[in-house]
Amino acid sequence: MRFKHTLVAAVAIMAVAGQAYGQEISIKIGVMNDRSGLYADLTGEGSAVAARMAMEDFDTAGKGWNVEIVSADHQNKPDVASTIARQWYDEENVDVIVDVPTSSAALAVNQITREKDKVFLVSGAASSDLTGAQCSPNTVHWTYDTWALANGTGTAMVASGGKTWFFLTADYAFGHALERDTSAAVTAAGGEVLGAVRTPFPGQDFSSFLLQAQASGANVIGLANAGGDTINSIKQASEFGITQAGQKLGGLLVFITDVHALGLETAQGLVLTESFYWDRNDESRAWSKRFAENHNGNMPTMIQAGVYSSLLHYFKAIEAIGNTDAQAVVAKMKELPTSDELFGEGEIRADGRKLHDMYLFEVKKPDESKGPWDYYKLVNEIPAAQAFRPLADGGCELVK
Amino acid sequence: MFELLGIPPQALFGQLLLGLINGSFYAILSLGLAVIFGLLNIINFTHGAQYMMGAFVAWMLLNYIGIGYWWALILAPVAVAITGIVIERTLLQRLYHLDHLYGLLLTFGLALIIQGLFRNYYGSSGLPYTIPPVLAGGFNLGFMFLPTYRGWVVVASILVCFATWFVIEKTRLGAYLRAATENPEMVNAFGINVPRLVTLTYGFGVGLAAFAGVLAAPIYSVNPNMGADIIIVVFAVVVIGGMGSILGAIVTGFGLGLVEGLTKVFYPEASATVIFIIMAIVLLIKPAGLFGRTA
Numbered sequence: 001m002r003f004k005h006t007l008v009a010a011v012a013i014m015a016v017a018g019q020a021y022g023q024e025i026s027i028k029i030g031v032m033n034d035r036s037g038l039y040a041d042l043t044g045e046g047s048a049v050a051a052r053m054a055m056e057d058f059d060t061a062g063k064g065w066n067v068e069i070v071s072a073d074h075q076n077k078p079d080v081a082s083t084i085a086r087q088w089y090d091e092e093n094v095d096v097i098v099d100v101p102t103s104s105a106a107l108a109v110n111q112i113t114r115e116k117d118k119v120f121l122v123s124g125a126a127s128s129d130l131t132g133a134q135c136s137p138n139t140v141h142w143t144y145d146t147w148a149l150a151n152g153t154g155t156a157m158v159a160s161g162g163k164t165w166f167f168l169t170a171d172y173a174f175g176h177a178l179e180r181d182t183s184a185a186v187t188a189a190g191g192e193v194l195g196a197v198r199t200p201f202p203g204q205d206f207s208s209f210l211l212q213a214q215a216s217g218a219n220v221i222g223l224a225n226a227g228g229d230t231i232n233s234i235k236q237a238s239e240f241g242i243t244q245a246g247q248k249l250g251g252l253l254v255f256i257t258d259v260h261a262l263g264l265e266t267a268q269g270l271v272l273t274e275s276f277y278w279d280r281n282d283e284s285r286a287w288s289k290r291f292a293e294n295h296n297g298n299m300p301t302m303i304q305a306g307v308y309s310s311l312l313h314y315f316k317a318i319e320a321i322g323n324t325d326a327q328a329v330v331a332k333m334k335e336l337p338t339s340d341e342l343f344g345e346g347e348i349r350a351d352g353r354k355l356h357d358m359y360l361f362e363v364k365k366p367d368e369s370k371g372p373w374d375y376y377k378l379v380n381e382i383p384a385a386q387a388f389r390p391l392a393d394g395g396c397e398l399v400k
Numbered sequence: 401m402f403e404l405l406g407i408p409p410q411a412l413f414g415q416l417l418l419g420l421i422n423g424s425f426y427a428i429l430s431l432g433l434a435v436i437f438g439l440l441n442i443i444n445f446t447h448g449a450q451y452m453m454g455a456f457v458a459w460m461l462l463n464y465i466g467i468g469y470w471w472a473l474i475l476a477p478v479a480v481a482i483t484g485i486v487i488e489r490t491l492l493q494r495l496y497h498l499d500h501l502y503g504l505l506l507t508f509g510l511a512l513i514i515q516g517l518f519r520n521y522y523g524s525s526g527l528p529y530t531i532p533p534v535l536a537g538g539f540n541l542g543f544m545f546l547p548t549y550r551g552w553v554v555v556a557s558i559l560v561c562f563a564t565w566f567v568i569e570k571t572r573l574g575a576y577l578r579a580a581t582e583n584p585e586m587v588n589a590f591g592i593n594v595p596r597l598v599t600l601t602y603g604f605g606v607g608l609a610a611f612a613g614v615l616a617a618p619i620y621s622v623n624p625n626m627g628a629d630i631i632i633v634v635f636a637v638v639v640i641g642g643m644g645s646i647l648g649a650i651v652t653g654f655g656l657g658l659v660e661g662l663t664k665v666f667y668p669e670a671s672a673t674v675i676f677i678i679m680a681i682v683l684l685i686k687p688a689g690l691f692g693r694t695a
Contacts, residue, residue, distance in 0.1 A: 036516075036519060036625075038524060038525075038625065039524075040519070040523070040524035041524050041525040042525075044524070197668050200668075200669065200672030200673075203672075204629055204630065205418075205422055207418050207550075208418050208661060208665070209664065209668065211411070212411075212665070228524070228623065231621050232620060232621060235619075235620075235621065236619070239531070239547050239550075239619065240538075240545055240547055241538055245545075257523070257525050260525065261525035261527065261621055261623075262621075265528075265530070266528065298523070
């Protein structure tokens with residue numbers, strides 16, 4: 001007992017001493033995502049691995065910073081996400097929450113982060129509302145968003161002849177935002193939307209909805225869903241002869257882990273939009289190889305790459321201002337140009353939107369692939385200036 | 401062309417057929433649960449995990465030792481049944497004289513552990529398992545394209561359900577089983593090894609779950625959560641049919657598949673909840689379930 005008291009006293013003295021210097025930077029990072037459900041492979045532990053890599057590559061330890069990473073499973077439920085966020089901010093002194101897939105959960109964390117004046121670096125969630133109607137001075141939306149996906153895949157498919165569309169939409173914030181943004185892109189490109197069916201989230205059997213989409217006679221069945229939902233929709237569309245009969249699938253959000261799970265036989269020919277692919281250049285290959293060594297040989301998704309890249313930039317901003325004051329750090333992040341090996345050169349706009357090039361890929365045929373994870377061929381590069389929603393169109397209150 | 405409730409009849413037939421296919425899975429799974437509950441009095445929450453294990457064993461047989469679908473249809477249920485028997489011998493057996501809740505907690509905990517282990521090794525996106533060549537392709541029925549494989553699922557599950565019902569309700573072995581649930585001491589006194597009978601029954605129920613898992617492998621992605629998603633619905637099916645009723649499990653399994661199929665056409669957003677609404681109504685009007693006997 002006496003020993004314990006001595007220890008507590010010693011720790012207290014050290015803590016006070018640390019404060020007295022005032023220069024020591026201490027950061028607690030909360031990686032919140034799906035660690036057990038349908039998005040666990042594309043975010044999950046891989047995002048925590050990416051966060052640790054950012055810490056090591058920035059050499060926070062060498063700079064004398066005290067950085068700690070915690071992680072939690074929000075089970076894709078907004079209520080669970082809110083509870084964790086409050087606990088992290090109120091009781092565990094977390095400074096920044098990163099990742100957070102599932103737009104409904106991310107929108108909840110976005111609100112709480114603003115209320116508690118902390119920092120939120122979104123990589124996993126897609127809803128463009130995070131930098132639109134619900135934008136916040138505490139939030140940066142890094143990797144991609146529904147507008148960019150719609151603009152990439154939607155526009156490209158209309159241009160290649162897919163004039164009429166029918167949507168299979170995951171029935172929550174993300175699906176609704178993706179359907180809305182894609183409908184706008186399709187209409188703007190001269191196409192027409194014939195209808196949509198809202199599917200319960202998450203789902204297993206999509207055959208009924210696929211038959212409704214088939215009956216609509218649309219050229220393209222737009223899949224406004226993600227992860228396991230997308231995998232099952234694509235698999236079942238092929239089973240029911242829908243793709244063979246000439247209708248095309250518009251996989252609006254397809255990750256490399258989804259293609260890995262589907263196999264090239266089923267996934268071949270899909271056109272998709274991503275901001276990162278491991279095999280794009282020497283830098284991305286080198287980084288991804290290191291990532292895979294830390295993550296059971298799995299290649300990173302763009303979301304996991306985004307967690308790494310957004311944290312690096314966060315560290316740079318803290319280094320520049322010398323403290324962790326939330327709004328000051330985010331302001332600095334917006335002021336500094338972004339630059340890293342994975343997303344190249346870019347910037348963060350006033351509304352919190354990170355800008356970088358996006359890429360339109362096509363999934364390879366089985367005989368074109370050299371082995372596992374060799375899945376994409378580049379169709380088109382979408383320059384940063386055209387890849388994201390124009391600043392004035394988002395309706396963000398931070399934009400004057 | 402005339403329309404029925406605003407939907408062309410062809411589309412309606414298609415959706416009903418799809419409902420029947422989903423109902424096949426509900427029927428086999430709820431049948432296994434009903435057999436286990438009826439004879440062991442255990443609410444087997446591990447059932448979903450065992451369904452998932454069936455699919456995974458089929459995948460492993462194909463990818464690790466090159467054994468195809470047809471053998472997997474027999475081998476996977478046997479392999480999973482053996483793990484079930486081990487669980488029954490070492491754990492469940494100690495709980496028979498305790499309240500239902502203990503069995504429920506144990507099997508629920510086991511389900512979480514099994515799912516966690518599989519997730520750890522195989523990730524959550526799932527693994528591809530292709531349809532066997534003989535059953536690939538499909539028929540054009542005029543009102544819809546029916547994949548041969550889905551047709552096979554309906555036929556296989558009706559056969560298995562009928563065989564199970566027949567064995568339990570119409571044969572001597574079934575009579576022993578039913579007698580053993582009514583009065584185990586008496587049946588034991590007649591020289592029948594009741595504990596062994598119970599162990600094998602649990603193994604059989606688990607085997608049914610694994611069989612459904614192999615059937616599901618080519619349709620859904622083989623993933624660690626596939627059981628967790630379906631098991632809640634299947635429990636609702638068992639409650640609606642009447643806990644422990646064999647016929648009830650089969651009939652409600654197919655019936656609710658149809659109801660769910662129709663909901664997907666008329667009000668898709670509610671298709672995940674409709675079964676639970678029916679469950680609530682049935683519990684209010686007939687608490688023992690549609691086919692259950694009031695104790």
